[in-house]
Amino acid sequence: MAGPPSSSLRKDFRIFRDPGFLVTLVLIGLLAAVGTYILIHASNEYGIPIREYWR
Numbered sequence: 813m814a815g816p817p818s819s820s821l822r823k824d825f826r827i828f829r830d831p832g833f834l835v836t837l838v839l840i841g842l843l844a845a846v847g848t849y850i851l852i853h854a855s856n857e858y859g860i861p862i863r864e865y866w867r
Contacts, residue, residue, distance in 0.1 A: 827833055855862050 852862055
């Protein structure tokens, strides 16, 4: 016997363990973090300071 049949749900979620997906997820996270930092820094420098509301 070959073993227990694997579920289709496990096959569907296998994409999340793929190295390409993980690298893409990390790159998107880094880009979002850099973009957030730039927006907050520019807002504190040239616009309404956000720093005062974080206290």
